Amino acid sequence: MVDWVKEAQCVQLTEMALKHAQKLGASAAEVGLSVAKGLSVNVRLGQVETLEFTRDQGFGITLYNGFAKGHASTGVLTQSGIEEALQKAWDIACVTCKDEFAGLAPFESMAKNIPDLSLYHPWDVTPAELIEIAKHAESVALNVDPRITNSEGAGIDTHEAFKVYANSHGFMGKVLSSRHGLSVTTVGEDEKGRMERDYDYTVARDKNDLVAGEVIGRSAAQKTIARLSPRKVPTCKVPVLYDPSVAKGLWGTYLSAVSGGNLYRKTSFLLESLGQNVFSDVVNLVERPHLLKGLGSAPFDAEGVATSDRTLVQHGVVQGYILSAYSARKLGMQTTGNAGGVHNVCVQTETESFEQLLKRMNKGLIVTELMSQGVNMVTGDYSRGAAGFWVENGEIQYPVSEVTIASNLKEMFKGMIGFGDDVDHRGNILTGSVLIDEMTVAGG
Numbered sequence: 001m002v003d004w005v006k007e008a009q010c011v012q013l014t015e016m017a018l019k020h021a022q023k024l025g026a027s028a029a030e031v032g033l034s035v036a037k038g039l040s041v042n043v044r045l046g047q048v049e050t051l052e053f054t055r056d057q058g059f060g061i062t063l064y065n066g067f068a069k070g071h072a073s074t075g076v077l078t079q080s081g082i083e084e085a086l087q088k089a090w091d092i093a094c095v096t097c098k099d100e101f102a103g104l105a106p107f108e109s110m111a112k113n114i115p116d117l118s119l120y121h122p123w124d125v126t127p128a129e130l131i132e133i134a135k136h137a138e139s140v141a142l143n144v145d146p147r148i149t150n151s152e153g154a155g156i157d158t159h160e161a162f163k164v165y166a167n168s169h170g171f172m173g174k175v176l177s178s179r180h181g182l183s184v185t186t187v188g189e190d191e192k193g194r195m196e197r198d199y200d201y202t203v204a205r206d207k208n209d210l211v212a213g214e215v216i217g218r219s220a221a222q223k224t225i226a227r228l229s230p231r232k233v234p235t236c237k238v239p240v241l242y243d244p245s246v247a248k249g250l251w252g253t254y255l256s257a258v259s260g261g262n263l264y265r266k267t268s269f270l271l272e273s274l275g276q277n278v279f280s281d282v283v284n285l286v287e288r289p290h291l292l293k294g295l296g297s298a299p300f301d302a303e304g305v306a307t308s309d310r311t312l313v314q315h316g317v318v319q320g321y322i323l324s325a326y327s328a329r330k331l332g333m334q335t336t337g338n339a340g341g342v343h344n345v346c347v348q349t350e351t352e353s354f355e356q357l358l359k360r361m362n363k364g365l366i367v368t369e370l371m372s373q374g375v376n377m378v379t380g381d382y383s384r385g386a387a388g389f390w391v392e393n394g395e396i397q398y399p400v401s402e403v404t405i406a407s408n409l410k411e412m413f414k415g416m417i418g419f420g421d422d423v424d425h426r427g428n429i430l431t432g433s434v435l436i437d438e439m440t441v442a443g444g
Contacts, residue, residue, distance in 0.1 A: 005035060005162045005176070010077075013059070014166045017082050021063050021168070024090045028064040028104050030167035030303070033057075033077070040157035041130040043138060049153060051127055061085050065093040069102050104303065105325035105335050110171040111306035114299045118292040119177040121206035123158045130156050133182065137213030141186045144221035147228060152185035152197060154217070158207070171304040179295070180207045184220040190228040196399075198223035203426050205293045223368075226389075230401035233390055233443040239364035240405055240439045241357055243388070244424035246370050247434040251285070253375060253409060254278075255342055255429075258318065260327020262377060269380035269409060273318045279413045282349050285313035289343035296428025302340030310336070312345065347431045351421040357435050359394035360418055365441050366391060367405065380409040404442040412436050 010033050021029035038054045059082055060073045070092025074085040138154035158180045166172040183201035190196075200219040202211035242250060254270075262268035270278065279285075289307035291297050298307055303325055311319045323331070324339035352360070371385035383406040389396045407415075420433030 004037060004160075007162070007174070010035065010162070010164055011172070011174075013077060013079070013082060014164050014172065016079060017059070017061060017086060018166060018168055020083055020086050021061075021090075024063070024086065025065070026063040026090060026093070026168075027066055028168045030062050030104060030165070032060045032166075032302075033164045034059075034161060035077075036159065036161035038157060038159040039125075039127065039130065040155065041127065041134050042153050042155045043131060043134045044153035045142075045151055046135055046139065048131055051131070059085065061089045063089045063093045064103060065090070067098040067100050067102050068093050068096045069099070070094070070096060101326055101329040103325070103329075104167050104169060105305045105339070107169045109305045109325075109335055109337070110169055111173060111300035111304060114173055115290060117290055117294070117297045117299060119175065119205055119297060120160070121178050121208075121293075122160055123178070123180055123207040125158060125207075130158070133213050137182060137184050137217040139217070140214040141184050141217035141221040144218055145188070145225050147188045147190065147225055148186050148221050149189045149195075150187035152187060152199075154182070154184045154213075156180075156182045156213075165300070165302070165304055167304055169304070173300050173304055175299065178205055180204060180210060182210060182213055182216055184213075184217045186221050186224045188221075188224040188228050192229070194229065196224055196227040196230070198227055201426070203295065205295065209293065227387070227399045227401075230387065230399040231390070232402055233365070233400055233441060235440070235442045237438050237440050239361040240436045240441070241361055241364065241366045241391075241418075242434045242436070243366065243368045244420065244422055244432050246367055247431045248424065248427060248429045249370065250412070250434060251345060251347065251429050251431055253377075254285075254413065255312075255322055255345065257377060257380075257409075258312075259322040259338075260324055260331060263321060264327055264330035267378055269376075269378060270318075274321065276318055277316050278318050278410070279313060279316040280416055281316040282419075283313055283316050283413075283416060284311070284348040286311050286346050286348055287343055288346055289337070291344050294344045294428075295426070296342065296344040298340075298343050301337045301343075303335070305335050305337040305339065307337045307343055342428055345429045347419060347423075349419050351419050351432060354420050354422055354433055357418045357420055357433055358391055358396070361391060361435055362394050363392050365389070365400060365403070365405070365439075366396070375409070382407050382409050382412065400443075402443070405439050406442065407436075407439040412439070 072089035181203035185199035374383040418435030
């Protein structure tokens with residue numbers, strides 16, 4: 001174990017909490033302990049704006065009094081501090097309403113073997129070294145083109161965390177992880193004084209997997225320059241090509257629609273969609289929780305349930321929901337190991353290059369940025385502000401801003417006809433570009 005984590009003490013406190021919960025009379029208990037440290041730097045125009053070192057710790061406790069539960073948390077990781085929080089959680093459990101679906105995840109679903117997913121790669125770096133990396137990335141960005149006239153800064157950070165989850169089933173799981181990132185944001189100005197901004201970033205478990213700072217800086221500047229002098233387009237119905245960074249949101253909306261909370265509350269436009277054809281038959285969606293170094297990888301979920309590979313969508317047909325133990329009970333189903341969210345959802349289908357997708361769409365809109373939250377999860381109606389690029393004859397013509405794209409998500413999912421090989425690995429949804437056959441684009 002690393003020197004900054006007192007693993008034995010963390011385990012001892014966790015075991016103590018479970019024993020004390022039993023003494024209080026709890027029928028079941030679960031506890032989570034976390035300690036983390038981080039270092040972050042932000043520079044702007046060559047000057048350091050912030051330099052921050054963080055050290056966080058926390059202990060969360062949930063106690064069950066039959067079907068009633070109480071929760072409390074504390075940042076005081078001492079026996080007395082945890083015992084005080086335990087008492088508060090028990091006091092709540094003794095007065096709160098019963099919920100027949102409350103309780104731990106089933107014993108048989110607990111992770112038996114916890115694989116090493118290569119999630120921990122500490123970065124032994126000094127503040128001065130981080131400052132230099134950030135300054136260099138920003139300097140490269142500012143010198144790409146004279147039209148880059150300002151910067152919103154470059155930020156770099158390194159983060160390490162140790163988490164323990166345990167419950168009265170006898171389960172205890174420990175995960176040590178790291179995460180590092182670098183971003184650059186620039187501002188450009190055209191000959192009429194109109195300004196645009198854009199950014200790029202890189203994030204990884206291992207600092208050796210980060211994209212070089214000069215590459216990120218150059219990309220941020222080039223993306224900003226490409227957005228200068230945007231135009232509006234007349235209202236029309238055309239194909240829309242989602243850039244990978246915004247395509248993640250499409251898949252995220254689908255995953256939310258088939259998540260237990262929205263399903264049992266009946267606030268989803270995809271109620272009773274299991275076994276139904278929701279996408280075009282070329283779409284396959286899988287979850288891969290055990291990818292080495294994956295940003296969404298996890299050996300077990302937030303309830304100790306073992307994670308495993310599974311198919312979410314096959315040939316356009318919904319194969320499974322996203323369920324915790326509680327939502328599964330509400331729906332009369334089994335937990336899918338998704339308490340706390342999904343783990344590395346990957347789009348699997350035949351892919352094309354970005355240029356091939358442009359040729360196929362011929363005329364339409366590339367979306368690189370979305371604004372507003374115009375998604376109705378109950379009806380599936382979709383309407384969002386957008387910016388990007390107009391395409392004609394399979395080639396980018398000019399940047400576009402101040403437009404609205406609209407449709408219904410059911411139609412959009414069925415209308416996914418093209419998928420890019422430009423997969424974005426920066427997160428827990430891994431997708432390339434997505435081409436939708438038709439949407440309404442409302443311009444000025």
